[in-house]
Amino acid sequence: MTDASDVSPGEFPPGQEPWQPAQFAFDAESEAEIAVHLAKYPPGRQASAVIPLLYVVQKQMKRTTGSAWVPRAGMEAVAARLAMPPIRVFEVATFYLMFNLRPIGKWHLQLCTTTPCWLRGSDAVVAACREATGIEGWGETSADGMFTMTEVECVGACVNAPILQVNDDFYEDMDADRTRALLAALRDGTPPPAGSMAGRQASAPEGGPMTLTTLAFAPGEQADAG
Amino acid sequence: MTKLTIDGIEVEVPAGATVLQAAEAAGIEIPRFCYHERLSIAGNCRMCLVEIEKAPPKPIASCAWPAAEGMVVHTDSPMVRNARRGVMEFLLINHPLDCPICDQGGECDLQDQALGYGAGRSRYEENKRAVKDKNLGPLVKTVMTRCIHCTRCIRFITEVAGVPDLGATARGENMEVGTYVEKALGSELSGNIIDLCPVGALTSKPYAFVARSWELSKTDSVDVLDAVGAAIRVDARGPEVLRILPRLNDDVNEEWLGDKSRFSVDGLKRRRLDRPWVRRDGKLAPASWDEAFAAVADRFATARPERIGAITGDLVDAESVLALRDLMRRLGVVNLDCRQRGEQLSTERRDFYCFNSGIAGIDEADAILLIGTNPRREAPVLNARIRKRWLAAGSPVGLVGPAAELTYPARHLGDRPEAIAAGAALLAGAAKPMVILGAGATARPDGAAVLAAAWAVAAGAGGLRADWHGFNLLHHAAGMTGALDLGFVPGPRGKTAAEMVAGGVDVLFLLGADAIDAGRIPATTFVVYQGHHGDAGAARADVILPGAAYTEKDATYVNTEGRVQRGQRAVFPPGEAREDWKILRALSAALGHTLPYDDLDALRAQLDQANPVFGRVGFLPRFGCTDPTPPPGDAAALGSAPFAVTIPDYYRTDPISRASPTMAECSATFAAPLAAAAE
Numbered sequence: 001m002t003d004a005s006d007v008s009p010g011e012f013p014p015g016q017e018p019w020q021p022a023q024f025a026f027d028a029e030s031e032a033e034i035a036v037h038l039a040k041y042p043p044g045r046q047a048s049a050v051i052p053l054l055y056v057v058q059k060q061m062k063r064t065t066g067s068a069w070v071p072r073a074g075m076e077a078v079a080a081r082l083a084m085p086p087i088r089v090f091e092v093a094t095f096y097l098m099f100n101l102r103p104i105g106k107w108h109l110q111l112c113t114t115t116p117c118w119l120r121g122s123d124a125v126v127a128a129c130r131e132a133t134g135i136e137g138w139g140e141t142s143a144d145g146m147f148t149m150t151e152v153e154c155v156g157a158c159v160n161a162p163i164l165q166v167n168d169d170f171y172e173d174m175d176a177d178r179t180r181a182l183l184a185a186l187r188d189g190t191p192p193p194a195g196s197m198a199g200r201q202a203s204a205p206e207g208g209p210m211t212l213t214t215l216a217f218a219p220g221e222q223a224d225a226g
Numbered sequence: 227m228t229k230l231t232i233d234g235i236e237v238e239v240p241a242g243a244t245v246l247q248a249a250e251a252a253g254i255e256i257p258r259f260c261y262h263e264r265l266s267i268a269g270n271c272r273m274c275l276v277e278i279e280k281a282p283p284k285p286i287a288s289c290a291w292p293a294a295e296g297m298v299v300h301t302d303s304p305m306v307r308n309a310r311r312g313v314m315e316f317l318l319i320n321h322p323l324d325c326p327i328c329d330q331g332g333e334c335d336l337q338d339q340a341l342g343y344g345a346g347r348s349r350y351e352e353n354k355r356a357v358k359d360k361n362l363g364p365l366v367k368t369v370m371t372r373c374i375h376c377t378r379c380i381r382f383i384t385e386v387a388g389v390p391d392l393g394a395t396a397r398g399e400n401m402e403v404g405t406y407v408e409k410a411l412g413s414e415l416s417g418n419i420i421d422l423c424p425v426g427a428l429t430s431k432p433y434a435f436v437a438r439s440w441e442l443s444k445t446d447s448v449d450v451l452d453a454v455g456a457a458i459r460v461d462a463r464g465p466e467v468l469r470i471l472p473r474l475n476d477d478v479n480e481e482w483l484g485d486k487s488r489f490s491v492d493g494l495k496r497r498r499l500d501r502p503w504v505r506r507d508g509k510l511a512p513a514s515w516d517e518a519f520a521a522v523a524d525r526f527a528t529a530r531p532e533r534i535g536a537i538t539g540d541l542v543d544a545e546s547v548l549a550l551r552d553l554m555r556r557l558g559v560v561n562l563d564c565r566q567r568g569e570q571l572s573t574e575r576r577d578f579y580c581f582n583s584g585i586a587g588i589d590e591a592d593a594i595l596l597i598g599t600n601p602r603r604e605a606p607v608l609n610a611r612i613r614k615r616w617l618a619a620g621s622p623v624g625l626v627g628p629a630a631e632l633t634y635p636a637r638h639l640g641d642r643p644e645a646i647a648a649g650a651a652l653l654a655g656a657a658k659p660m661v662i663l664g665a666g667a668t669a670r671p672d673g674a675a676v677l678a679a680a681w682a683v684a685a686g687a688g689g690l691r692a693d694w695h696g697f698n699l700l701h702h703a704a705g706m707t708g709a710l711d712l713g714f715v716p717g718p719r720g721k722t723a724a725e726m727v728a729g730g731v732d733v734l735f736l737l738g739a740d741a742i743d744a745g746r747i748p749a750t751t752f753v754v755y756q757g758h759h760g761d762a763g764a765a766r767a768d769v770i771l772p773g774a775a776y777t778e779k780d781a782t783y784v785n786t787e788g789r790v791q792r793g794q795r796a797v798f799p800p801g802e803a804r805e806d807w808k809i810l811r812a813l814s815a816a817l818g819h820t821l822p823y824d825d826l827d828a829l830r831a832q833l834d835q836a837n838p839v840f841g842r843v844g845f846l847p848r849f850g851c852t853d854p855t856p857p858p859g860d861a862a863a864l865g866s867a868p869f870a871v872t873i874p875d876y877y878r879t880d881p882i883s884r885a886s887p888t889m890a891e892c893s894a895t896f897a898a899p900l901a902a903a904a905e
Contacts, residue, residue, distance in 0.1 A: 014395070015407035072407060085390035090406035094395040 015072035015090075019103055024073035026081075030060045034081065046082045050092050053078045054099055068108065068167070069100040097152070104148035105141045107186045109133075110165035113151055116158035121175060125162050128179035146187060159203045160196055169194035173206075230297040245288035245299055246274055254301055257310065257339045259317075259424045260376035261289035264480060266385060271317075271376050273339065275309040276301045285309035307343075314343040317374050320355045320399075321425065328372065330426030332439040336374065357402055363410025364891040365417055365489055367434050373403050373427035379419035386482065388613045388633025389413040403427075410895050413633075414606035414876055417488040421471065421481075432489055432888045433469050437461075445796035446473060448783055449487040450541050450704035450776045451880060454585065454605045455785025456483050460777050460796035467491050467777045467797055477586045477846070478785065484606040485892065486876060486883050493886030497760045499772035500801025510770065515802065519816035521769050525733055525752045526557070526817055535561035535731035537723045538714055539738030539757065540703030540880050543781030543793070545829050546773075546806035547709045548836055549821060550737050553810055556819040560717030561726055564709030566741040567872075568724050569665055570673025570859070571699070571710065576839070577849075578677070578857040579710050580788040582695035583660050584848055588615050591696075593656035593687075594623045595649040597680055598869040599664020599700055600630040603876040605786070608700065609633060624652040627666055627869035643672065643864040646679045653687035661689065662698045666872040674859030681856040690851035697851070701786045702872065702879070704776075705738070708784035711837045736763045737806070738773065740881050756809060758799070759881035771813070772803035775882065779805040780826060782833065782840065789846040790839060 012018065026034060037052040057074035061067060075093050079086040093099045100108070109129055113122045126149075130136065133147040141148045157163050160172030164179060171182055171194060178197040185192055200206050227238045230248055237252040244267070249256050259271035269290035276288040279298040285305060300306060318340065325331045357370040377394060380403060384390045391413070395406050405411075411419075420428050442461040449456040449470070456479035461469045470491050472483035502518035503510040513521070526534065536554050538547050547564070554562055565571060572578045583591065588611045601609040609632065615621050616634040623636040626645045630636075637652065639645040653659035661684040667676045681690075681697055689696025701707060716722055721730040723739075729748040736742070738757040744766040747753060755767030758775040776783075778799040784790050799805065804812075807829055814821040823829040833840040873879055875897040877889040 013408050087390055087393035087406060090395055091393040094406070095397045 014101075017102065021071050021073055024057070024071055024077050026056070026077065027060060027064070029063070030056045033059075047084050047088070050078060050082060050084065050089060051096070053081065054089070054093055054096075058099060065103075066106055067103040069103050097150075100148075103141075105146050107147050108165075108167050109147055109149045109183075110152045110155070111149065112153070112155050112161070112163045112165070114154040116154070117162035120161040122162040124176040125164055125174045125179050128176040129164075129183065132180055132183040147183070160200075166191065172196045173198035173200070228293050228295050230293050230295065230299065232299040233301055239293055243293050245276060245278070245286070245291045245293050245297070248293040249276070249288065249299070249301060256288055256301055257342065258289060259335060259339075259374060260378060262378055262381075262422060264386065265378060265381040265422075268377050268381065271374065272313045273310060273317075273343075275306060275313065277303045277305045310343045311345065314340060315345055315349070318344060318348065319350045320371075321374060322354060322371050324372075328369070328426040329367075329429040329434060330372075330423075334426060335424035355399060360404040361408055361410070362405070362428075363416070364888065364895055365431055365485055366411060366420060367429045367431040368404075369427055369429070370402060370404070371427075372425050374425055375401055375403065376424055377403070378422040378424070379403065379428055382419055382422050383411065383413060383416070385617070386418075386610050386614070387413040387415045388610070392419075412896060414485050414602060415482055415610060417485045418472070418482050430469065430489075432492060437463055437468050442468060443796070445777075445794050447777065447793040447796065448785075448791040449479075449483065450783055450793070451487045451490060451883060452484060452605050452607075453701035453704050453706060453786035454478060454607050455704060455783060455787075455789060455791050456487060456607055457791075458483065458487065460794075462777070462796045465797050465800070467494050477584070478787075478789070479607045480611075482607050482610060486879070486889065489888045489892070490883040490886045492888050493759075493882040493884070494775050494777060496887070497881075497885040498775075498800050498803070499758055499760055499764060499770055500799075500803050501772055502802065503767070503770040505768040510767075515812070518769050518771060519813055522754050522771075522813060523816045523818075525768075529733045529752075531558035532561070532719075533732040534559045534735070535563075535721060535726035535733070536735040536737065537562075537566060537726060537739040537742060538564040538705060538709050539566065539736070539740055539763070540705050541776060541882070542705035542709060542738050543776070543779065543783055543806065544708035544712060544790075544833060544840065545781055545826070546737060546810060547705070547712050547714050548833055549807045549810035549814075549823075549829065550735070551712055551714055551836075552821055552832075553814045553817070553819060554735075556814070556821075557817070560720035561731055562714050562720060563716055563723035563726065564706060564714040565669075566723050566739055567665055567669040567702075568673070568722065569668040569706075570670075570677060571668055571715075572674070572677070572857045572859075573710050573713055573715050574858065575853070576711070576788060577695060577697065577851060579699050579701075580707060581662075581698040581700060581786040582788075582849070582851070583658075583698050584787050584846065585611060587658075587694075587848065588612055588660070589618075590658050591615060591656075591660040592619060592621045592658050593653045594621060594660045594662065595653055595683065596623065596625045596627065596636065597646060597649070597661065597663045597676065598627040598667030598872075599662060600628070600632070600666075600871070600873065601662070601664070601700060602630065602632050603873040604664055604700055604702055606876075621656075622652055624649050627664070628871045641868040642866055643676050643679065643869070644866070646676070646683055646864070650683050650686050653683065653689065656687060656689075658694050659684065659687040659689040659696045660698060661687075661696055662700050664700050664872060665702045666869045668699070669872070670865070670867065670870070672863060672865035672867075674857070675861055675863040675865070676859075677857050678859035678861040679864055682861050685854055685856070690854050692850040692852055695849060695851040699786065703741075704783050704785065707786055707788055708782065708790075711784055711788070711839055712833075713836075736767070738881070739763050756806065757881065758803065759885055761881035761884060771809050772799070772801065773806040773809060774799035774803055778803075781805075782830070782843070784839075787846055788839065790843050792843055 037049045041048045075089045079089040133142040138151045164171045232252045235252040239248045258274040260268045274288045275285035277300040360368045380392045383392045445460045457473035457475035504513040613634045625636040639648040684697045736755045740761040740763045754769045755763045756771040777796045877892040883889045
């Protein structure tokens with residue numbers, strides 16, 4: 001089996017790459033999730049569940065193979081389950097960049113480089129990732145199969161920029177040192193808790209709250225307000 | 227009705243019309259790529275931008291904007307012109323400027339509209355994007371870099387053809403139209419996406435680099451490779467027909483054409499009979515017309531009329547059928563038959579053998595029962611019409627006969643005649659029920675009983691009324707209805723086609739009859755074959771008279787509805803081949819029974835006299851059923867044998883398609899895997 005990281009996209013016809021598994025069947029855990037998703041839609045409208053079901057496929061692949069991706073056989077299984085033509089599922093799966101259509105590393109590093117993250121130093125985070133993983137281009141997987149680096153657009157957490165999303169978790173307030181430390185921890189299999197790497201609470205100011213620090217108003221202010 | 231003003235012209239359009247449709251009603255042409263009146267509205271090319279007063283102050287895509295009362299629209303304001311120029315500039319960013327090597331050149335929407343809205347030079351200095359070509363099978367060639375993502379092909383294949391194979395994968399600049407996982411388009415209507423494609427992304431594979439559109443002489447004609455009689459345009463250069471395209475005929479084919487009708491053209495050049503042949507010492511030898519006629523006359527002179535027979539084939543035109551009928555009558559021959567497959571059809575009344583609801587009538591049907599037919603293979607364009615009706619109104623469709631994958635859900639009621647009764651429940655309550663019988667329903671020993679039973683079901687469902695005729699026959703062959711109209715069936719004590727083939731006659735005249743089982747003709751029978759292809763009939767013949775194919779003669783055909791249509795000559799027949807009625811006229815002189823017409827007009831006058839329906843060309847009035855008397859046949863005498871598959875291979879059904887290499891390739895691509903899967 002050829003390793004997905006060795007070839008550039010387009011070298012094989014889509015869906016016929018040598019790393020595609022011959023078949024895919026939902027396991028019991030996936031079936032339970034599918035039942036939940038299908039129940040959300042009225043009869044005859046099951047095709048609406050195509051995106052959740054593709055996530056089910058991706059999660060099952062992560063569980064069973066360690067790599068979160070959607071193989072062609074998985075898309076066809078979704079099509080069969082939802083009574084859709086396979087091409088309609090291919091369209092959805094290729095449209096959304098969150099579905100990985102080729103095997104990826106154990107840790108999927110999704111680096112936001114959109115303007116707010118970039119202004120707050122995403123270049124340094126990217127450089128640290130490259131240095132630590134040895135990955136050169138976007139979408140590539142490290143030689144040891146641990147990491148895949150993907151450039152993503154705004155992930156919607158600009159207030160704690162820059163963001164490094166690892167699999168489903170956001171690591172915020174990144175810089176080069178913290179990135180190196182995070183990647184080392186990931187390599188050891190001990191991911192730190194998600195959230196701000198600067199130690200701040202949620203999106204509160206660094207170093208603790210700056211306002212409303214006391215319950216009482218300062219004398220005089222109240223009179224002015226009146 | 228909605229009244230609005232477009233460029234100062236006041237028009238009234240039905241409620242729900244779009245601004246683009248209103249502009250068309252006003253006679254103003256709006257450029258477009260993605261909009262197509264028979265497909266859903268996509269609104270993604272943005273070429274049809276117009277300016278509308280008191281609407282959002284921006285250019286508006288007219289194809290997707292409903293016309294409203296009192297609207298004032300400008301289609302040629304500076305804002306509109308600038309907007310369209312901008313759209314065109316964007317389209318041309320990635321479109322290769324390879325018109326000189328593009329097959330669409332000369333008939334390209336993008337080329338035409340770039341003339342009006344394109345800039346003289348490009349401001350884009352980056353590299354153009356390149357897209358891998360897709361393999362869509364033996365008919366459609368792709369150059370996907372030229373694709374402008376109008377999605378017409380996707381919408382056609384999904385909506386009209388009902389074979390959702392095409393889609394748009396990825397997004398933004400990476401968007402590609404294709405099948406994702408490579409596969410050939412499994413639709414019998416796939417050729418239409420070539421016509422729909424506004425650029426050269428989808429072109430005809432067999433026609434690739436063959437000719438330029440402006441070099442072709444274009445002749446309007448009708449298709450004869452199925453019984454629908456689709457309107458076609460025959461494009462020829464010199465002596466060669468190079469391609470066939472559909473023409474608009476809303477009553478018949480709308481603007482679609484089946485792949486067999488479109489791509490069989492290369493069969494017109496192969497296996498042709500271009501000179502007379504006479505069998506001498508067991509071997510066919512080239513002969514002159516005089517020798518051939520003499521050989522026929524010799525044998526006819528010694529045969530008794532009751533031992534002479536004539537059978538007409540699938541592609542015969544009404545003129546030659548009439549000439550043959552008249553000649554045979556003069557010889558006293560009553561053994562005439564046009565029902566090669568043994569269809570048990572009665573010529574007593576015209577509505578016993580026609581598609582009486584009309585093809586356009588499908589648009590009104592609210593329940594359809596198919597008996598012994600697979601319209602997808604027998605008449606793909608008509609099948610698309612049924613699908614259209616199913617999409618629009620959800621009319622239930624029932625199928626009695628071999629299970630088939632149609633392009634709409636059809637309830638399979640059974641594959642034996644007894645299931646016809648179950649169809650009554652499906653049609654119950656329908657205001658306009660339709661019963662459609664294929665050749666598979668009638669070409670069997672109990673065919674008359676099936677016909678009567680189907681009539682009874684149509685009558686029971688209230689489908690035989692003065693305002694609606696729900697009894698329909700879908701023939702295979704374009705020549706069938708015309709021959710039945712001319713009464714080309716056995717006379718009193720006459721023999722049927724099967725009896726004639728099985729030794730019932732000593733002299734057998736085959737006019738393009740290739741669907742008979744030639745192997746059963748006894749060696750002692752003298753066979754004259756008149757036709758244009760060296761197929762089953764010609765192989766067995768003792769004398770071959772080379773005739774003209776449908777593109778080579780002015781001829782009249784009657785489609786399955788009973789619509790009389792005229793085909794026109796686009797090229798001359800090859801070699802010494804002649805138009806069929808002229809051969810018969812010359813033969814009649816050789817036989818000493820000269821037919822009384824010397825030109826086509828005289829012959830057509832005779833045609834009108836033989837059956838007045840031939841006086842009404844093109845137009846077919848809708849008629850109901852005024853006489854509910856059923857066709858002869860005992861509805862209780864139904865057999866128990868299952869209905870047979872009548873067309874195992876859509877791509878090879880007649881001498882022309884069997885001679886076509888393109889059709890052979892299609893057959894290998896599509897029919898062979900199907901046959902293998904069935905085993």
